[in-house]
Amino acid sequence: MNIKELDKKYIASTYNRFPVTAVSGKGSLITDENGKQYIDMGSGIGVTAFGIADEEWLAAVTKQASVLQHASNLYYTEPCARLAELLCEKTGMKKVFFSNSGAEANECAIKAARKYAQDKYGEQRHVIATLAGSFHGRTLTTLAATGQDKFHKLFTPLTGGFVSFRAGQVEELKELNKNGDIAAVMIECIQGEGGVIPLEKAFVKELYEYCIENDILLIADEVQTGNGRTGALYSYMNFGIVPDIVSTAKGLAGGLPMGATMLGEKCENVFSFGDHGSTFGGNPVCAAAAINVISRIDEELLSSVKRKSEYILSALKGAKGIKGVDGMGLMLGIRTERDAGEVIKECMEKGVLCLSAKDKVRLLPALNIDDALLKKAIETIKQVCAGEEISA
Ligand SMILES: Cc1ncc(COP(=O)(O)O)c(C=O)c1O
Structure with a gap:
């Protein structure tokens, strides 16, 4: 049996898992069993504060x-x-x-x-x-x-x-x-x-x-x-x-x-x-x-959390398919025109892992997420929310 089958057979069915087996990672990147990499915008539901395997x-x-x-x-x-x-x-x-x-x-x-x-x-x-x-x-x-x-x-x-x-x-x-x-x-x-x-x-x-x-x-x-x-x-x-x-x-x-x-x-x-x-x-x-x-978690880190938050808010403000963003710092909930579950699924397929909270797409990335990765993830989320195809 593969991991997914073993899990289904032996683990109590309390979780509705995404079809991803997380194998390893580094910082804000997670790699699955097929070697596919994802940008982690959920940090294990706000847990891996400094990303995966931070030195x-x-x-x-x-x-x-x-x-x-x-x-x-x-x-x-x-x-x-x-x-x-x-x-x-x-x-x-x-x-x-x-x-x-x-x-x-x-x-x-x-x-x-x-x-x-x-x-x-x-x-x-x-x-x-x-x-x-x-x-x-x-x-x-x-x-x-x-x-x-x-x-x-x-x-x-x-x-x-x-x-x-x-x-x-x-x-x-x-x-x-x-x-x-x-x-x-x-x-x-x-x-x-x-x-x-x-x-x-x-x-x-x-x-x-x-x-x-x-x-x-x-x-x-x-x-x-x-x-x-x-x-x-x-x-x-x-x-x-x-x-x-x-x-x-x-x-x-x-x-x-x-x-x-x-x-x-x-x-x-x-x-x-x-x-x-x-x-x-x-x-x-x-x-x-x-x-x-x-x-x-010192003043410098906290101001970078605020700066990243402002970047996300300004990048998503008024974007097609986005009704608004709630939250503070790197705890944000995006109100989307499309169904949030569908947005999350499509983002995952495109290599970005997001969370949900009620009817919102929730982001809880690592506090030290790299600026370039953050930008890439936000661009993907924006395009998925707008219902646009992403150019390679
Ligand atoms: C505000 C709040 N309190 C308590 C809990 C429960 O935490 P745990 O799952 O570690 O027991 C959670 C989990 O999501 C939470 O968000």
Whole structure:
């Protein structure tokens, strides 16, 4: 059996894969089993922050893997402690809990918020409010947090204690909190899976103030938007707010599984021994990879992310077949006249890998994508959106 047949026979059918077997890559180029090369405009759904097999990242990973690949959380390890220090220094957060994925980072954020509220106000104050259209993960608790019913069907009962309200509607939140049961509000400053939709700055500000006034913790889910993706280290930094808890994953370790939940001043000491844990969380190889990624997200890199974003926006503005582009930095959603699925399929055939988000073509390229490759990919996307044949 070939790879596709083996996959179909032995892997649970939860994914609708494209007919591409990714074999290797370098930077923003991926090669398939037939030797065909693609420009990677999705970076493994926002994960390979510095592309594939980036030399510096690879050196950090192999160096750590060759001395200690795992020790468990029974012992101290240097990469884990240094990464936590780096994250806290760069964000002003106070403590970090490491896990392995975005959903786990959010689970930890929810546990921290509930513990904070219940320690201070009693058990009744445990409700987490999230936004309609949000996406926070696939575990039963993060599904409950996800404000999209289509993900809930077939898996009820989900974890209780979650409510949702519409973006822009702080009044709805106030109504939901009339009994004072809300412990925390969790937001993505730019909804990713929900369709690459940035929240209005005025709404985020009003929400932030309401949370402060009522001692409701504000959790920023930076799983997709974090680690330089939007032109700031974390997207909340574009909105003039300081969340109490920040969760992140995806690009954090540049392609190795790692999640982090950062706790701010209010809840830095909320967890005590035994309150939470993870076998793999803070794994030294993943932590070494993340140190490499996070230490390279400096002002210079962030301004190049913004410059590349502006290039994409200006290249696509007013182009035939393109209704508009939403998002920030290198997290962009293109509204196309043609069906987005068809555009993505045709781009793939023409050697450019894109993602979807609802009815948009979503782009999450590596933060350091080469200018010439980016230009080539954008030209292809433009021509496919316009329904034009591409000249060789
Ligand atoms: C905003 C957000 N939160 C959480 C998750 C879940 O992350 P993971 O798939 O690593 O569990 C995702 C995944 O797409 C996400 O976009």
